[in-house]
Amino acid sequence: MPATKLCFHTVKDLRKALLNREISAVELVDASYKRIEEVEDNVQAFISLTKDLAYKTAKEVDERIKINADIPPLAGIPIAVKDVICTKGYTTTGGSKILENFVPPYNATVAKKLEENMIPIIGKANLDEFAMGSSNENSAFSIAKNPWNFKMVPGGSSGGSAVAVSSGETVISLGTDTGGSIRLPASFCGVVGMKPTYGRVSRFGLMAYASSLDQIGPFGRCVEDVALTLQAISGYDNMDSTSINIPVPDYSATLHHDIKGLRIGVISEMLGEGTNPEVKEAILNSIKIYENLGAKIEEISIPHNQYAIATYYIIAMAEASANLARYDGVKYGHRSKDAKNIMDMYMNSRAEGFGDEVKRRIMLGTYTLSSGYYDAYYKKAQQVRALIKKDFDKAWEKVDLLISPTCPTTAFEIGSKISDPLSMYLMDIGTITANLAGIPGISLPCGFDSANLPIGIQLTGPVLSEEIMLRAAYNFEQSTDFHKANPAI
Amino acid sequence: MPEITQEIRDKYETVIGLEVHAQLKTKSKIFCNSATEFGQEHNSQVCPVCLGYPGVLPVLNKKVLEYAILTGLALNCEIARHSKFDRKQYFYPDLPKNYQISQYDMPVCKNGHIYINGKKIRINRAHLEEDAGKLVHAGATGLAGSTYSLVDYNRTGVPLLEIVSEPEISSPEEARIYMEELRNIVRYLGVCDGNLEEGSLRCDANVSIRPLGQIELGTKAEIKNMNSFKALQRAIEYEVERQIELVEHGERVVQETRLWKEDEGITISMRSKEEAHDYRYFPEPDLVPMEISAEWVHRIRETMPELPAEKRQRYISELGLSEYDADILVNSMEMAFFFDSVIELKTNVKTAVNWLMGDITAYLKENKTTIDKTELTPESLAEMLNLIDKGIISNAIAKKIVIQVLENGGNVEEMVEKQGLSVISDESSIKDTIKKILESNPEQVERYKSGKPQLFGFFVGQVMKETGGRANPETVNRLLKEELAPC
Numbered sequence: 001m002p003a004t005k006l007c008f009h010t011v012k013d014l015r016k017a018l019l020n021r022e023i024s025a026v027e028l029v030d031a032s033y034k035r036i037e038e039v040e041d042n043v044q045a046f047i048s049l050t051k052d053l054a055y056k057t058a059k060e061v062d063e064r065i066k067i068n069a070d071i072p073p074l075a076g077i078p079i080a081v082k083d084v085i086c087t088k089g090y091t092t093t094g095g096s097k098i099l100e101n102f103v104p105p106y107n108a109t110v111a112k113k114l115e116e117n118m119i120p121i122i123g124k125a126n127l128d129e130f131a132m133g134s135s136n137e138n139s140a141f142s143i144a145k146n147p148w149n150f151k152m153v154p155g156g157s158s159g160g161s162a163v164a165v166s167s168g169e170t171v172i173s174l175g176t177d178t179g180g181s182i183r184l185p186a187s188f189c190g191v192v193g194m195k196p197t198y199g200r201v202s203r204f205g206l207m208a209y210a211s212s213l214d215q216i217g218p219f220g221r222c223v224e225d226v227a228l229t230l231q232a233i234s235g236y237d238n239m240d241s242t243s244i245n246i247p248v249p250d251y252s253a254t255l256h257h258d259i260k261g262l263r264i265g266v267i268s269e270m271l272g273e274g275t276n277p278e279v280k281e282a283i284l285n286s287i288k289i290y291e292n293l294g295a296k297i298e299e300i301s302i303p304h305n306q307y308a309i310a311t312y313y314i315i316a317m318a319e320a321s322a323n324l325a326r327y328d329g330v331k332y333g334h335r336s337k338d339a340k341n342i343m344d345m346y347m348n349s350r351a352e353g354f355g356d357e358v359k360r361r362i363m364l365g366t367y368t369l370s371s372g373y374y375d376a377y378y379k380k381a382q383q384v385r386a387l388i389k390k391d392f393d394k395a396w397e398k399v400d401l402l403i404s405p406t407c408p409t410t411a412f413e414i415g416s417k418i419s420d421p422l423s424m425y426l427m428d429i430g431t432i433t434a435n436l437a438g439i440p441g442i443s444l445p446c447g448f449d450s451a452n453l454p455i456g457i458q459l460t461g462p463v464l465s466e467e468i469m470l471r472a473a474y475n476f477e478q479s480t481d482f483h484k485a486n487p488a489i
Numbered sequence: 490m491p492e493i494t495q496e497i498r499d500k501y502e503t504v505i506g507l508e509v510h511a512q513l514k515t516k517s518k519i520f521c522n523s524a525t526e527f528g529q530e531h532n533s534q535v536c537p538v539c540l541g542y543p544g545v546l547p548v549l550n551k552k553v554l555e556y557a558i559l560t561g562l563a564l565n566c567e568i569a570r571h572s573k574f575d576r577k578q579y580f581y582p583d584l585p586k587n588y589q590i591s592q593y594d595m596p597v598c599k600n601g602h603i604y605i606n607g608k609k610i611r612i613n614r615a616h617l618e619e620d621a622g623k624l625v626h627a628g629a630t631g632l633a634g635s636t637y638s639l640v641d642y643n644r645t646g647v648p649l650l651e652i653v654s655e656p657e658i659s660s661p662e663e664a665r666i667y668m669e670e671l672r673n674i675v676r677y678l679g680v681c682d683g684n685l686e687e688g689s690l691r692c693d694a695n696v697s698i699r700p701l702g703q704i705e706l707g708t709k710a711e712i713k714n715m716n717s718f719k720a721l722q723r724a725i726e727y728e729v730e731r732q733i734e735l736v737e738h739g740e741r742v743v744q745e746t747r748l749w750k751e752d753e754g755i756t757i758s759m760r761s762k763e764e765a766h767d768y769r770y771f772p773e774p775d776l777v778p779m780e781i782s783a784e785w786v787h788r789i790r791e792t793m794p795e796l797p798a799e800k801r802q803r804y805i806s807e808l809g810l811s812e813y814d815a816d817i818l819v820n821s822m823e824m825a826f827f828f829d830s831v832i833e834l835k836t837n838v839k840t841a842v843n844w845l846m847g848d849i850t851a852y853l854k855e856n857k858t859t860i861d862k863t864e865l866t867p868e869s870l871a872e873m874l875n876l877i878d879k880g881i882i883s884n885a886i887a888k889k890i891v892i893q894v895l896e897n898g899g900n901v902e903e904m905v906e907k908q909g910l911s912v913i914s915d916e917s918s919i920k921d922t923i924k925k926i927l928e929s930n931p932e933q934v935e936r937y938k939s940g941k942p943q944l945f946g947f948f949v950g951q952v953m954k955e956t957g958g959r960a961n962p963e964t965v966n967r968l969l970k971e972e973l974a975p976c
Contacts, residue, residue, distance in 0.1 A: 086544050106537050207543040211774035240546050241776050322576050325587035326541045369769035
């Protein structure tokens with residue numbers, strides 16, 4: 001493999017090469033930046049590069065290797081970080097004009113963990129503005145492109161994070177998932193992406209979109225890389241009150257155990273109308289693979305699935321309308337130049353700083369929380385959310401994991417849905433229930449459509465079932481070749 | 490404003506409800522580690538969390554919840570087993586997130602009451618929230634003419650307990666007394682400084698009137714910006730008059746927020762009901778709901794100090810103080826604590842009260858201070874009172890000693906010894922002085938003897954003056970009478 005394609009290797013292989021001194025961490029970072037030079041014009045995965053930071057970390061790793069000191073499992077492995085996660089001293093834009101020049105004076109807890117684990121941050125990955133979108137077209141800076149076909153969207157909102165891994169710019173990446181924002185782009189770009197249990201990974205320093213749904217998670221080119229990355233970022237954080245205070249298991253230790261007797265449910269509602277036939281076929285195929293692996297398959301109904309999109313968009317937008325109120329031009333971020341009074345300053349700064357989709361969500365959220373509407377919208381949505389949770393709790397009495405398509409379709413063409421928000425929102429139908437229920441979910445490659453675009457299969461499981469979920473994903477991956485295919489760029 | 494006669498006034502009933510904000514004096518803020526000290530350099534007590542930076546999260550300071558529970562118990566409230574925070578949304582530059590973390594429908598404390606002058610005033614609720622920052626208007630001396638404003642975020646995130654009364658207060662004076670009692674309570678609990686001028690205790694008043702006998706409430710106005718007890722009473726007095734005046738002229742009271750203008754002694758309209766905010770409350774998703782165990786509440790209850798009402802009752806029924814004296818002592822917490830310590834040293838209660846309420850209070854008023862900030866200790870006062878009781882020093886001497894000790898401290902007994910201040914009871918020495926005085930005032934002696942007995946006091950005074958106040962007054966009286974007796 002040419003030097004610029006080092007990032008296509010697995011973490012395990014690269015670590016071996018580092019420890020055997022076949023390559024240095026600095027060379028690995030070099031390779032990452034060279035690859036970025038090669039493909040970035042076409043894929044637009046990054047908003048900014050953090051070379052100082054990456055090389056500083058890589059040098060530390062090399063120093064330690066030189067003196068035969070221990071290094072953490074992911075030391076020296078190039079990572080991309082979604083630009084909605086604060087990195088101390090490095091611009092963090094949230095994909096928005098309103099924070100175009102914002103440099104946080106603090107690290108997100110996950111950024112701190114990357115630093116502690118000596119994982120060089122290569123750059124800040126492109127995204128839909130404030131993580132609002134399913135296609136990456138809402139980025140205020142540029143639209144990330146699908147490496148399998150530049151005319152297609154990479155999915156969103158963590159588009160840049162998926163693209164960076166898919167096109168071999170970095171080995172792993174971090175994204176965030178509020179309604180499917182990790183799993184959808186993973187599916188569209190043919191990589192593995194995981195949304196952990198709500199509270200498993202600290203949200204401190206993650207610019208909030210919808211606080212009760214947001215969760216940071218990893219991307220990788222294989223399940224093991226995802227397991228290792230999740231390991232590095234998980235754990236209790238006293239800076240996040242919603243963080244779970246339960247020890248993190250060793251995810252990669254049990255990956256290779258078999259899954260004989262594992263009970264897997266197929267969500268019947270997700271294979272009906274609206275699911276692309278090629279996608280459906282790939283999923284049915286995958287189910288067969290699981291059967292061959294010794295899993296017991298059972299059909300499961302999530303009856304309230306049909307209300308999931310409406311429920312999600314009411315809750316997410318309500319929370320977003322409050323979370324984004326702080327971007328007002330008073331303390332940091334964009335401030336309009338022409339304001340004559342405080343009201344003008346607020347309105348102009350926000351009108352100039354926010355993009356259309358963000359404005360739409362703020363307005364919808366403001367509306368649903370308004371006096372007289374709260375009971376009809378927000379309160380009702382929370383009630384439906386509880387029902388969806390109950391549906392899942394019932395399912396876990398019968399099965400260990402659930403299987404469904406990550407998305408009813410494969411990647412769509414850039415521009416084809418941007419003026420039709422509703423059809424865009426429908427892309428999240430397969431993923432948002434996991435956010436509403438607070439449960440983990442993973443998307444992994446399970447085939448290609450006739451246009452050679454990747455198809456993703458999703459596994460979901462009960463709260464804190466990451467270990468068994470990763471094992472099931474690993475078993476599937478080891479008996480298929482889909483993850484070995486790379487985009488021809 | 491034209492005069493409203495008492496006759497007209499008597500046709501109406503005043504209905505007042507108070508919303509009191511007490512800053513809880515925890516070391517750090519409610520949701521972050523920044524300090525809470527008052528009067529520090531602008532924006533020196535801030536961090537990304539209280540400044541509302543992107544991605545930061547609130548974490549509840551447990552001490553704040555403990556203080557809220559303690560206060561709730563003191564206000565006879567039910568303490569919620571489950572409680573939560575909500576976001577109250579409005580845009581203002583002193584509110585960094587443009588929402589305030591507050592409590593909407595599940596306050597920590599509810600359904601309480603306190604008694605003022607024997608009347609029960611019910612408390613609807615007491616809930617926690619974060620304070621906002623302060624605008625500093627620049628480019629001019631005041632808001633008028635200022636060309637821009639700066640924000641000081643030191644106060645942002647300081648914990649507040651908002652205590653909301655039922656509309657059961659029926660006069661401006663009663664409102665003031667209720668507020669004073671709340672101040673006593675939070676100060677006795679040690680949860681709040683209770684400083685109205687610095688704003689650690691603030692109050693909004695909902696005021697309405699209705700014709701006597703009418704059951705439904707009149708339209709209320711909310712009065713803000715009262716920074717002293719006097720202002721509170723004056724503002725409500727003004728507002729009641731204004732509303733009676735309106736109704737008497739066939740006009741209607743408008744539901745609005747009004748601002749008390751201290752200098753002019755009036756309230757002015759700030760915003761109408763239509764302009765009122767729609768706060769769009771919803772549960773704060775960044776904080777988990779609070780579970781408050783009965784066991785924790787029990788433990789907090791065990792730390793409850795003696796409350797002002799209990800102390801007042803004890804002073805009256807156990808120590809035999811008058812209601813008036815008990816009230817004054819209790820309303821000055823430092824004085825009450827001092828008094829308690831003095832009493833513990835087995836001194837005479839009556840004498841202790843007299844000294845504290847008399848010379849010592851006068852000194853404190855003159856020097857605008859409180860007793861805990863002087864050099865006087867309960868021990869030194871008790872010592873002095875004992876010396877008086879034993880007849881070792883006279884009252885007149887004690888008056889001088891107490892001022893010295895208030896200012897410089899010191900051991901009273903040593904002082905008496907070193908400065909030779911003890912009472913002279915030696916009869917021959919006093920007799921000599923008396924003789925000297927009588928000899929040098931022959932005229933007065935003559936007049937006294939010819940039927941002016943009121944001159945006796947003059948001779949006593951002269952003797953006391955001659956002895957520097959040290960002569961035993963009883964001895965002086967007895968011996969003087971002997972000397973002046975007709976031979």
